[in-house]
Amino acid sequence: MTQNQGTDPEAATRTDAAAFDDMLAELAERRQEFRELRYVPKDFVARLKRLGLYRASTPARFGGEPMPPADFLRQIERISAVDGSTGWVASFGSQLVYLGPLPLETQAELYADGPDVVFAGGLFPVQEAVPTERGFRVSGRWKFASGCMAADIICVGIPGDDSTAGKPRGVLVRPELLEIVRDWEVIGMRATGSFDLVAKDVEVGREWSFIRGGTPAIDEPLYRYPAITYAAQSLSVVSAGVARAALDFAEQTGSGRASITGAPKLADRPYYRAGIAEAEAALRSSRAYFYEAADEAWQAVVAGGQVSDEQNAHLRLSAAYLARTAAEVVTKVISLSGTAAIYSDHPLQSLLGDALVPQEHAFLSPAMYDAAGAVLMGRPPTVPAFR
Structure with a gap:
């Protein structure tokens, strides 16, 4: 949301609406560029950040501005009417709710630099992980990591164990520890940058893992x-x-x-x-x-x-x-x-x-x-x- 609008909520709303319209106008001019790149570049994702799309599912306790699902979905629909790929990438602004099962201390560290966190993931195929004293050592190749080129944090999928009731785990990895293989040659959603991710002996602390679909540690409406x-x-x-x-x-x-x-x-x-x-x-x-x-x-x-x-x-x-x-x-x-x-x-x-x-x-x-x-x-x- 645009800041510094004083105490006039109507003025803030008008400013936000104008900023959103300006973003759509730029998107209309650049969508072919994105298709040729095969991904939405960081500078445009940064613009989506400034509009609040990547804090729309960040917990309020960590500075987020959780948005009712229907409100968020309508914004994604408007973006998609201009460019489906950019709408797809922006839609991941909703998916920080996936990370609700992370320990609160880990979430505090994740949002330490601010609530606008771009999350991407390649959860499948689930790859084997070797338990270590700290957590897990992961290697493998995962597909369909939409939006990974501009991600602040990336999730990859590993098997569950007796403690997860059969559900797989996700582990969070900084993008610089992964190789992104740009193999996205498709007809539709060409600019989503849904590339493959490759990890080679990357060790991840257990506190940076979560059960996919597990019980959130956050008790806020959006996390229910x-x-x-x-x-x-x-x-x-x-x-x-x-x-x-x-x-x-x-x-x-x-x-x-x-x-x-x-x-x-x-x-x-x-x-x-x-x-x-x-x-x-x-x-x-x-x-x-x-x-x-x-x-x-x-x-x-x-x-x-x-x-x-x-x-x-x-x-x-x-x-x-x-x-x-x-x-x-x-x-x-x-x-x-x-x-x-x-x-x-x-x-x-x-x-x-x-x-x-x-x-x-x-x-x-x-x-x-x-x-x-x-x-x-x-x-x-x-x-x-x-x-």
């Missing part, structure tokens, strides 16, 4: 919101922003291009108007369910309670459904857009690539439908780490 579920929501909402961009493009350009065959403009064709309207309804409906579930769960938390299993099932289901619906919306827009959209430099092609990625994430896979259905019918979830 299910951490893995919040991560799933943060990735899913990126697809909503991408789909919004596709629909805006379709609605703005539909009336402006005549067919080379002499056929009517797209907006003059009934099938185009009806198809875009149907896609609009689908996206807005899935978003409404997504944010309704988020608001309901958050209200349970701020009232002093916990997110129920049924509420968590709706959070997971709505996140998976939004990601799938958004991908279908962008696909539908392209199918309605004629031959112009088949060219590789057409704006809809990059949006299609970005839209297809979130639904492929393990947190948003079709298995979530079965797991959510099981919980809603009073049965255990059918996938691990469901909350």
Whole structure:
């Protein structure tokens, strides 16, 4: 949040909104640069820091400004409507809640230089770790470390033991102790910098390890919101922003291009108007369910309670459904857009690539439908780490 606004909260809000809009304008100018780099550079991540996105899940006791999940998710959606990759990287501002199980002394050290901490991780495949007197000696290669090029701290995954009830551990490593292998050659989410991480005999103190999905040491409302579920929501909402961009493009350009065959403009064709309207309804409906579930769960938390299993099932289901619906919306827009959209430099092609990625994430896979259905019918979830 922008500081030094005196005692006028409305002035601070206006200033913050203007700063956010300025960031989006710069992003629109630089998104192609980021795609060519294949990552979002540190200078732009620093700008996201100044907007408060990387203190939005830092505990208040360590100077954070925890943001209600729906508020944070709406900001990520707006960024993603300009560039999905940057939205994906910014979404990790929610994931410091993962680190809630760390000892309080470790968290105090983590935030000693301030609450704006950029977290990235390559948790899988889980790699073996050798126990040492201090903690663990880790070696191996982990994939999909989105945002690692600008990270302040990086998590890698190691096996659990008898003390973790079968859950894997994460260990936190300073970026300079890892090799980043830039092997991210993809069609969608190209600028996320989801590179591989390599460690060679890196020793990590036990106090810098935590149980993935373990009980937080922090007792604050955001840390009672299910951490893995919040991560799933943060990735899913990126697809909503991408789909919004596709629909805006379709609605703005539909009336402006005549067919080379002499056929009517797209907006003059009934099938185009009806198809875009149907896609609009689908996206807005899935978003409404997504944010309704988020608001309901958050209200349970701020009232002093916990997110129920049924509420968590709706959070997971709505996140998976939004990601799938958004991908279908962008696909539908392209199918309605004629031959112009088949060219590789057409704006809809990059949006299609970005839209297809979130639904492929393990947190948003079709298995979530079965797991959510099981919980809603009073049965255990059918996938691990469901909350």
